[in-house]
Structures are given as C-alpha cells and as structure tokens.
Amino acid sequence: MAKITFTQHNGTEIETNGIPGMTVMETAIKNQVPGIDADCGGACACATCHVYVEAEWMDKVGARNPMEEDMLDFAFDVRPESRLSCQIKVSDALDGLRVRVPEKQF
C-alpha cells in the first residue's frame, strides 16, 4: 500500500490507499476523488486526469512521457508540475505522494 493524498482546489484533502501497479488516476477513481474525470479510461487520450504534483515529490514521480506531453496540450493551466495521473504508476517509492487537483478538468 502507498498512501496518496489528493488536495482539492478548495483545500479539502482526500487520503487514499494506492495499490502498487495501479495508476494514480485509477486510485482516484476507485476512491471517488472529485475532479478526476478520466473520460478516456486511462488511454492517455483525453487529459481529464490532470494533477499538479507537490514540489517535494517531483523527482520521485519522474518526468512526463512524450505522449503525455502531447496530451497536456488539451489541459488548461499547465504548469511545470503538471502530470496526467493515468501515467503515474503507484509504487512503494511513492508512499506519501501528494498531488493537487485542478479547479476544473474542462
């Protein structure tokens, strides 16, 4: 288990237990985290599972992949810490991960 915390736009925090091997997006959906729409179901084809990774976790989470970089063109307010949560695999190394959910996935 890896604890993953989703901070809503209004500051509410939702703590979840991520299962290694699943994605951060799947963890959010399973725990009904508001603001993660994941329209395409994890195919990296919609950019509606956009999250901001908290600064202290950026290194551990790693860099965007090229397909994800392209898809982020469809997201709004993309920042250096932007990731698509369907492209982040949960692992023991990410135990304690904190991400922020944008106001809207649009």
Next chain:
Amino acid sequence: MAEHFETDAVIIGAGPCGIFSVFELGLLDIRCHVIDILDRAGGQCAELYPEKPIYDIPALPIVTGAELTQRLLEQAKPFKAEFHYNQMVTELAKQPDGRFLVKTDGELSFLSKIVVVAAGGGSFQPKKPPIPGIEAYEAKSVYYSVKKMETFRGRDVLIVGGGDSALDWTLNLQPLAKSLTLLHRRDEFRAAPDSVNKMRELVAAGKMQLKIGQVTGLKGENGVLSAATVKGGDGSVFDVTTNAMLPFFGLTMKLGPVAEWGLNLHENLVKVDTEKFETSTPGIFAVGDINSYPGKVKLILSGFHEAALMAQEAFHHINPGQRLVFQYTTSSTNLQKKLGVV
C-alpha cells in the same frame, strides 16, 4: 442545405455499435440512415484512440480503433446505409402516424419507423477552456470552430492550440485576417510537420506571430474582445490584441440533446430493457455505451450483442404480426444473398 429523408431506421452515432446496428438491421431488410457529429465514422475509436490497440474484440487479438472501424464499415457495406456526418441530432419526436421525426443542426430531417440511439458518451463537442468570463464573449469574439471563413476577414485573430485544427486554421485564416497570432503552451506542435513548417515560414516573413504561453484572462466590453492576457512560457505576462479568438483544445463528450428527448435516464444514460434494448419510448432503442441496465459493462462487444437483440424487436415494430424466422449467415442462402456472397 435542407434535405428530407424517409427511412426504416435512423441510427444516431456512427461508432462501432452504430455501424454494427446497420449490419444486424440489414440482415432483416431494415434500411438505415446513420447520423454522426464527427466528420467520419468510428466515434470514440476515431476520435480518442484511432491508433491505439484494442485487445478485447472477440477473434481479433489486437486491432486499432481505426482498423476496427474500417472492418465494421466493410462488413456493413452490403446494406448500403447512408451516412450523414458533421450533423448533430437536435430533435427527436414521435409523430401522429407512429413514426419518428429526427432533425439535425445541419437542416436534415428524417421520418423513420424506428430510431437507434448509439451515441456512446454523447456528442463530441469542442472543449471550452475555463478562462474566467469567456462565456460573455462567445457570441461575438470567441469561436470554437470555423463555420464561415469570412467571419474572420479583417480581424485581429488569435488562435490557441498546437494540433492540426490550430495549425490548419492558422494557415487558412492568415491571408484574410488583419493580423494573426498563434499561441501555444510550448514551441512544439502535434500538428502535421508540413503545416508547422509553413507556419514558421509565415512567422519568418513577418506575416503572422507565434507566441508561447497560455491565456489566463480576457479583456473587452459588451461581448467584444480587445485583448487576451497571456502568461508566457518564461513566466512573463503580456497582452495579445485580438477581437476574434479561436481556442482549439480538442473535443469532449457531452450528453447533449439526448437528455431532451423524453427518454427515461439513469445517471445521464438511457435506460433500456435487456430483452429488446428498447427505451421507455417503444420504437426507440439504445445500444452501446449510452445505455444503462443492471449489470451493464461498457465494452464494444456488449454493444454488438445489444445490436443483435435490438434488431429482432425492431423487425417486429416495423412489421407487426409478421413471423421472423431465425437464420444463420453460415447456412441461409437468403441471408447470403443479402450479403452479396452468393
């Protein structure tokens, strides 16, 4: 251009389940018109994942969305359905004679004996970026598609995005516009390399501007835009003068007009029974991702099964009192004739 059609069946949605409905209805001599909001067949397979492999289509261990669509179209070809693209169905209403009147935003109308809603996740519509206050400019200054190029003649056009729509319209509108700026969040483009090269040549020749950044706010009054405030890739904030902005952020699925047709819904999905896949209105059916019933699994293969059962009841609805003899394509000369293989 306004056109009217009379037919046996109207299928709303040209995704895999809509196309397979043509096949199943065709085997029972039911002629179809298919309507889709996209400019081509395939639905989500065409729009969301044309090149991504699907692994759970029976007998096809691996197939892309585009290839599956092509194969389904080929399979349905003998039944000569007419496909109408770039059309959103806006109205669906039962007529006094029991048929259904279907109207589209492109002024097409259909009188049909049955209707099959195969609308997947709803209709694909342009994504509207959540820039504060953008709605106020939508009638006069912000456009999500180009309906008439003339709209943009002599204006200060700002195009936002980095895909083919953004680049194609940059190249097409540049000669008409008073000024044209392309804004993208990074100096890399998903669009066809040829379009990107042409755009860069125009920039080098001083005929248009390319800016890197994201729109954060809009300025203007009475619905008329005067400038977009942009946060640059380097963190700087600047204004781009514009009175016609075109944001191209791809498409999203919205239930859209389906909600207004008087059908019983459950969590934005159309409720059907699992014997006939008929909605709360007899004669209107729903197959594929758009429908809802206990145990529903949103898989393409579920939609195929639903289409086969739907077609049986559609036959009885269209031919009341007539007996339907069940036949196999492997052994029935009758069916093989319809398929054009004997």
